[in-house]
Amino acid sequence: MAGLLAGALALSLVAPAVALADDTGPVRITITGVAPVALGTGTSLSMSGTVANTGLTTVTSVSVRLTLSTAPVAQRRDLRTASENPDALGSLPLYETTTAVTDTLPAGAKADYLVSIDTAALPLVTPGVYVIGVEAVGSSAAGFVILGSARTLIPYVPDPVAPVGVTWLWPLATTPGQAPDDVLLGDAIPREIAPGGRLDDLLTAGELSPSITWVIDPQVLQIASEMANGYLVDKAGQTRAGTEADAAGAWLARVRDLLGTPDTRKKPVPRERPVWIMPYADPDADPVTRAGLTTDLVRATTIAPNIAERQLDRAPDGTLAWAAGGRIDQEALDALASAGVRTIVVRDRALTDTVDPGYTTSGSVDLATSGGRVRALVIDRGLLAALEMPQGNVATILAARQRFVSELAYVALEPTSQRRYLVAAPANARWSPNPQLMRSIIASLRGTPWTRIVPVSTLLAQSPGSTGRTLDTESRRGREIGAAYLQRVAQLQGSIDSLRSVLSDPLPITAPISSAVLRAESSAWRTKPREADRLLDTIEASVVQAQNGIFVVPRDNVVFSGDRGSVPVTVTNDLDQTVRVGVRVEAQPAARLEAEPLPAVEIEPGRRASLEVPVRIVGGEALTVAVQLTDPDGNPFGAPVSLELRTTAYSRAALWVAVAAAVVLVLLVVFDIVRRARQRRAKHQAAPA
DSSP states (O other), X not given: OHHXXXXXXHHHTSOOOOOOTTOOSSEEEEEEEEXXXXXXXXXXXXXXXXXXXXXXXXXXXXXXXXXXXXXXXXXXXXXXXXXXXXXXSOEEEEEEEEXXXXXXXXXXXXXXXXXXXXXXXXXXXXXXEEXXXXXXXEEETTEEEEEEEEEEEEEEOOSOOXXXXXXXXXXXXOOOOBOTTSOEESSHHHHHHSTTSHXXXXXXXXXXXXXXXXXXXXXXXXXHHHHHTOOEXXXXXXXXXXXXXXXXXXHHHHHHHHXXXXXXXXXXOOOOXXXXXXXXXXXXXXXXXXXXXXXXXXXXXXXXXXXXXXXXXXXXXXXXXXXXXXXXOHHHHHHHHHTTOOEEEEEGGGEEESXXXXXXXXXXXXXXXXXXXXXXXXXXXXXXXXXXXXXXXXXXXXXXXXXXXXXXHHHHHSSOOOOOEEEEOOSSTTOOOOHHHHHHHHHXXXXXXXXXXXXXXXXXXXXXXXXXXXXXXXXXOOSOOOHHHHHHHHHHHHHHHHHHHHBSSOHHHHHHHHHHHHHXXXXXXXXXXXXXXXXXXXXXXXXXXXXTTEEEOOOXXXXXXXXXXXXXEEEEEOSSSOEEEEEEEEESSGGGEEEOOEEXXXXXXXXXXXXXXXXXXXXXXXXXXXXEEEOTTSOEEEEEEEEXXXXXXXXXXXXXXXHHHHHHHHHHHHHHHHHHHHHHHHHHHHSOO
């Protein structure tokens, strides 16, 4: 019970904030403290908060009193209604709790209140989840009236019950905006890692419970390690030195201290905390699979454990895929299973129930895949709804905490002998909860005997849910990475494969580019298409830059004396390693050129190779051709170089034709002269003497 009081009082230490929105009178009530968070035998209840006059006139004789619903919430799905619209359940005032607040409350003023009652004095009918509230009464222009009210949920669990296991998944992931040269595209990641940033707050809140299961994208650890050694940021086209290197180093040190190998020098020796990892950069499995990039899923899965182990100095407990949007297609699930994934997180809407057992089932189910069975961890709908409630001020944080605890209490009180294990997790791996809410919930669960936080390993050791639940095959695709975008990625992969085949030592050049491609396939880009395109632009530029290190030296036009000849080609290798490239010459129309491609030749680093490509030209007009480098498989490599081929063969042939025609003409003239001479001689001889 001490944990319950600690969790409740923790909220009251935060500066007061605006009230809940369920007030309708001239006075607005906020509930900023409920202690304990759940009721049991022998306890008292205290509620605190503020009374604020939001009207235009002074109210007097202001008092507050508790209200309580006449019966517990009947069904678990009604907890949402009771949480969002507490007035939907009838409540009665507890007059004996009336407590004076202030004699006068001018317009715009506010006053604190504290009201208490012994649990034994509460008209609690049966165990369950009740709606508890505070209403203010006083005198206004309308007389002595109810000035305003506020309500929240509170469980009543007087007797011991079997505890509900809660597997709380605590993801650490970010938007992987990092170019192949390690330059950060924007300052979002530095802001998240800096003190008070999202990832820093998650680390601070999560360290309170040694049993929560951390689910880490190893790319986060990798990027923090690189930032700690100094980094560059490209913001609005301007590259500058980053300023959060020390913060990144400090954050990573905290991660290693908390989640790495326990320090045996500490007494007592800390317990090793549950750590699972996602595939590298948390790929958007559904569209990536449909785009034919299954090998990328395999690579993202297989490289993740090694990256995490290098950063944490311990092997992770396993690999866990986080279904983007809470759903996954069968094809993508098959691909993940073939990559070695045996556990995946989904929302309950990703599954269909074949039977209704009448109670809340455990949040795990086995799914059949072509690569074996995969255990699905199903995020509990009620716990997720509590985590997604407004968290902007103390009152809303308290309401969300009470909803979370009440969901668990309702499950614990359900009439079944089945031991249940629920999964508490955010819908999005890049969640941004209010750290005050997280700390409050963790502190509250420590003091509730009917709940127990357990690691993923405990849940996986249990048999899957006994009720029939299957993957929902109906297509309900939400926002995901676009097909045109992934087509660009596929083309890039082809260029990278070609580059890899050309290089004698490809890893130093292609490994950073390939890692960036995996980052470009992250589910984080579902809501940030512009940033995704920007990352893809940097990857394409890196590929082109590497290709440009091997090029054909431009030259003047080539003139052949006949229709056949050799095209001289000089290939330069400006890279620091040996390459193997071939050459082919192409023309449009292709019918005017006959050319055999040259097989791949080796070119040493910093050297040139002079090659000749035999060709035959058809026709006498000049022909523009493209000299194209090829990889060892004959695929185009890099951009082609244009030049013009000319031949004098047809000009000489025309000259010989003209000469022959002239000779024939001369012969014809001579023949005509001779013929005429003979005719004159014959006439002369025939004349009479």
